[in-house]
Amino acid sequence: MKPFKNLSISFFYFFVSTLFFISLLAYAARFDIKNNCNITIWAAATPGGGRQINPGGTWSLEVSPNTKGGGRIWARTECIFNGSGVGKCLTGDCGGLFQCQDGGSGAAPCTLAEYSLGTLNMDFYDISLVDGFNVPMIFNSTSPECSGIDCTGDLNGNCPTELKAPGGCYNPCAVFKTEEYCCTGGKCKATNYSMFLKGGCPGAYSFPMDDITSTYTCPSGSNYNVVFCPLGSL
Ligand SMILES: *[C@@H]1O[C@H](CO)[C@@H](O)[C@H](O)[C@H]1NC(C)=O
Ligand SMILES: *[C@@H]1O[C@H](CO)[C@@H](O)[C@H](O)[C@H]1NC(C)=O
Ligand SMILES: *[C@@H]1O[C@H](CO)[C@@H](O)[C@H](O)[C@H]1NC(C)=O
Ligand SMILES: *[C@@H]1O[C@H](CO)[C@@H](O)[C@H](O)[C@H]1NC(C)=O
Secondary structure (H helix, E strand, O other): OHHHHHHHHHHHHHHHHHHHHHHHHHOOEEEEEEEOOOOOEEEEEEOOEEEEEOOOOEEEEEEOOOOOOOEEEEEEEOOEEOOOOEEEOOEOOOOOEOOOOOOOOOOOOOOEEEEEEEEOOEEEEEEEOOOOEOOOEEEEEOOOOOOOEEEOOOOOOOOOHHHEEOOEEOOHHHHHOOHHHHOOOOOOOOOHHHHHHHHHOOOOEOOOOOOOOOOEEEEOOOOEEEEEOOOOOO
16 A cells, blocks of 8 residues: 555655646737737846747747746847857847847837836836837737837938937937936936937837836736837838
């Protein structure tokens, strides 16, 4: 009888741990990252790494629903990588790596989707233009009761000459590096440049003190869509 009993106990633990693992998977937060642009996008995500998404393609990325430290998703354009995943992108490059590393960020300019999941049973999310703009974006939840963020204006075509960058439009802080635009002291107001950015992306952070109108919340456990070029072409 004894071996049989041990077997049934270990089977019981196997069963319980399998259920536990399945429940963890079931509670992952899913980000469906869709490339609606007419060019290839090398999506970048921390956590998550990277993925080449051809026009019309989607990357379904699952992350822990308790990503409290925050995560970021952005588009990289015009990338070339060699067989080891080392190379370069025109915009959004993350240290020359195909698989972006956690804690890393994309080289400006790039439109950023930012999130923090599971604090006080809430998810917080935003689109930030603090690193400028490369590709139009919609960031919304699959739950219709949570607000979506639209960043679909033509900020590349309308970019003021002094902010123009190869493949995008810089935030004025990156160009002028002054307190007025960078707000390192934590006190500054909207400027003509931040108002231009906000005009094309009404729900986005356009300068560092732009929090109040630009952070969105959704109940913890929600899933999200990040759509590059929601209106079609770049
Ligand atoms: C890719 O490029 C890196 C950096 O130049 C190099 O170290 C690596 O060997 C290259 N890999 C391939 C497969 O060419
Ligand atoms: C989120 O945005 C996408 C792209 O515009 C749209 O298809 C979808 O219906 C939106 N989802 C919700 C819940 O509003
Ligand atoms: C914004 O303001 C700066 C400084 O006041 C000025 O030099 C610049 O021409 C203005 N740019 C636009 C696009 O209005
Ligand atoms: C994408 O669309 C834009 C605007 O319609 C067009 O100018 C461009 O040639 C298209 N690019 C490709 C690769 O089809």
